[in-house]
Amino acid sequence: MRSIGEMGRDSGLGVSALRFYDRAGVLVPAWVDPVTGYRWYAPEQLGEARLLARLRRSGMPLADIRLVLAGWAGGDTGLVPRLLDGHLRRLERGLAEAREELSTVRALLGHKETSMTTATATARLTVPGDGLAAALDAVRYAAGSDPELPVLCGIHFDIEGDALHLVATDRYRMAVARTSATTTGTGGGRVQVTVPTPLADAMRALLTDGAPALLTVDGDGVELETQGGRVAGQSLGEDFPDYRRLTRLPEGRRLALDVPALRQALGAQEAEVCVLVLADEVTVGDEDGAGDRVGDRVGDRVADRVGVNPAFLLDALAAGEELLLEYIGPKAPLVLLRPDVEDVFSLLMPVSLEP
Known part of the structure; x- marks a missing residue:
């Protein structure tokens, strides 16, 4: 049996992806420890996981991946090729449509450039x-x-x-x-x-x-x-x-940050993506939200999880020792503000936590 960490390393999916596919019912571990909740995978699931990783990298929708894995497990040699061919045709059609739209955009930009007069500033x-x-x-x-x-x-x-x-x-x-x-x-x-x-x-x-x-x-x-x-x-x-x-964003929820503590927590991160968990306090840690406290209480709230590039966030923290984090939504930029200085802020695009 492989632990979830070993399975993630050997398959190329990663621990957070394996947790996601378990919840989605796509790749369910062979056994889950009833006490600790730790996931274990059978040896024969490694090939399935590697196939799943390749299909996701190709951009195949999750619904089709389920059918491919079912056909793979059931030995259906007819269904799987048809699904792969259909996905490839969709990709080719999407690329052709994107080329056409971008060609139109380039033509519009060219027309705009030729119609504008440039004044010496x-x-x-x-x-x-x-x-x-x-x-x-x-x-x-x-x-x-x-x-x-x-x-x-x-x-x-x-x-x-x-x-x-x-x-x-x-x-x-x-x-x-x-x-x-x-x-x-x-x-x-x-x-x-x-x-x-x-x-x-x-x-x-x-x-x-x-x-x-x-x-x-x-x-x-x-x-x-x-x-x-x-x-x-x-x-x-x-x-x-x-x-x-680009800075016309709706007002979000603001949290005061303990910048030194946040720097220390981020400095201990080795992954390319770390998770900020925003609830009654701000924490930085693993995908399950465990980590060190780096913010203050804002009342009882359901936790929001946001992926960030730790190196980029560390750069933004150089703006000052007292900063506010403004959270708008999971797909919106994170805003770092200085409460003591007007018009000094940073926008940081979140990193998707979806596999």
Whole structure:
């Protein structure tokens, strides 16, 4: 007999997936200890589990997987090939439809680009050196590095009135920070520019004494001048995503976090995904919700389980020692807020706990 841990390791399904398939009646353990509830699997179930893992990786629906496994166990050599062929045809049809829709989207984007006129953006503003340094530190971790998406490989500067917002995202997380600014010259209205990360890092290196800095945007050119020196370069030419639209989220339930305790709990995690359990308190632990307390009581509630990338969450915790976690729903981003600073927050996409 194999324990659930051994079965997960040998089959490639993982412990959480085996628990899910047991509850779904797809792969039921041969024996469950009536005292501990621990699951044990017969040797002959290993082949079935490996087959199940391959079918799930192919994207086959659970209902069809049940039929394939039943045919496999019953020796039905006619049903299984028909199910596999039908699934492959659905995948091919779905890919063809996706190609057609994406071709239409590309055509619409091309039409939009040719119909728009590009105005030269100019702005000249003075920003507090310590404020700009703090804003850069708050968002730098979320900047992308994928060469296929160069527009995300930078920090977006959004200048409007007396505010400068800095934004960075790699699709899986996004960080936003705000600092005050005094505009001394502008081409009019809102000015946006995306600064490549090497140039942004060079800017940060100049901000060492907290003295005011002069930021100049002239078309694609960006320059920062301080008492200690000057750096200049070219911005990224593509349009940055509309981050304001991405942050229009419904209000969720807020929990105060013990950041040091959360860092310690996450540091002990070895898996690529850890589980936050949100109930009367916030815990981080295994799939069953066992773990260390890292939050405060918010009343009696049914526990919500949310998967997160522990490394990404650790990066977001660098924003401060006092943070709030805002939970909206299992599919919505987790929001990390600083209660003492306005317009400084991070969004972190959850990781699916479904196998």
